[in-house]
């Protein structure tokens with residue numbers, strides 16, 4: 001019997017078998033009112049309740065035979081070897097924005113003082129408050145300069161949105177260059193996990209994108225609609241040039257994917273990724289934010305058969321429903337409008353990720369309890385809901401799809 005590849009995702013709705021999560025940690029209590037904006041949060045979640053909500057999220061998977069693995073555990077298991085841990089710490093500190101050799105040395109000593117790698121990983125994710133580390137023998141102004149900035153290393157509160165720093169596509173993974181400084185360091189965890197963790201190290205997974213590329217791409221913009229069609233948002237967070245690079249590698253590998261649909265969506269925080277306005281819930285059923293209904297500009301990118309041409313690219317402007325029916329070869333696509341129709345309810349429920357569902361099987365999705373109008377419409381359309389509490393987690397501006405990275409789905 002052929003072993004399932006370590007990463008195997010050829011749809012948005014195939015029965016989920018393995019999923020990667022990050023349980024919110026102390027980084028959440030390192031968000032300050034002044035830093036919220038830069039850390040991409042709209043409020044400061046109550047950590048204890050956020051963890052309870054996240055545990056309810058994880059329980060939904062376990063009750064449905066989905067193996068849950070945590071980013072923090074995989075990262076800790078990946079850096080057991082001393083030389084790998086040294087490399088990881090060196091890269092992490094180099095990208096953490098610390099100035100001053102003695103400061104960097106003191107932080108490295110501090111990290112190395114953590115015996116257990118899991119505690120070390122939690123500390124790296126939580127950030128370092130400046131009072132945690134004493135800088136002995138300062139040698140430069142950077143070493144000695146004591147600004148009123150509260151951190152030596154910033155917290156990484158967006159880590160529980162495991163959808164974004166890397167993405168499973170086919171039997172490979174894209175490791176992203178994130179739009180913002182605050183999230184770029186998150187991709188280091190993915191780099192070390194997929195390169196050094198025993199589950200992935202020699203598993204033959206492919207790498208479609210690298211964190212050192214100059215163009216930005218984030219996982220919330222990548223939807224694997226079928227084993228032939230991938231949708232990607234050209235968004236506030238993802239550049240068209242990154243999609244070119246991704247398409248080139250994916251097509252060159254000979255995977256089953258034949259077309260990438262690049263959707264030009266509004267560049268705004270509310271629509272930061274394609275999956276905040278559009279997700280797949282069943283074979284021919286999608287949620288959509290009514291604000292993006294109407295003609296959409298989409299670029300279809302196909303591997304070219306013409307000599308000397310890499311892609312055949314077609315620009316079209318048409319309704320999402322028609323685009324999906326055409327490219328997914330579906331008779332009739334049903335679009336379920338977040339909040340019911342354009343207006344107040346749609347605005348509120350999209351802002352709280354009513355469109356950001358996660359399918360654990362065809363016609364079965366995880367949703368936030370708070371989006372009751374969208375949830376009711378999903379049920380009316382025969383979709384089975386797994387409802388999770390969401391008062392605290394939603395303050396980070398992400399939903400069930402944002403908070404999960406499928407590693408293995410059954411093929412349809």
Ligand SMILES: NC(=O)NCCC[C@H](N)C(=O)O
Nearest residue numbers: 040161220273396397398402
């Ligand atoms: N896929 C997603 O839509 N992820 C949500 C990310 C929320 C996070 N606070 C961010 O702004 O990046």
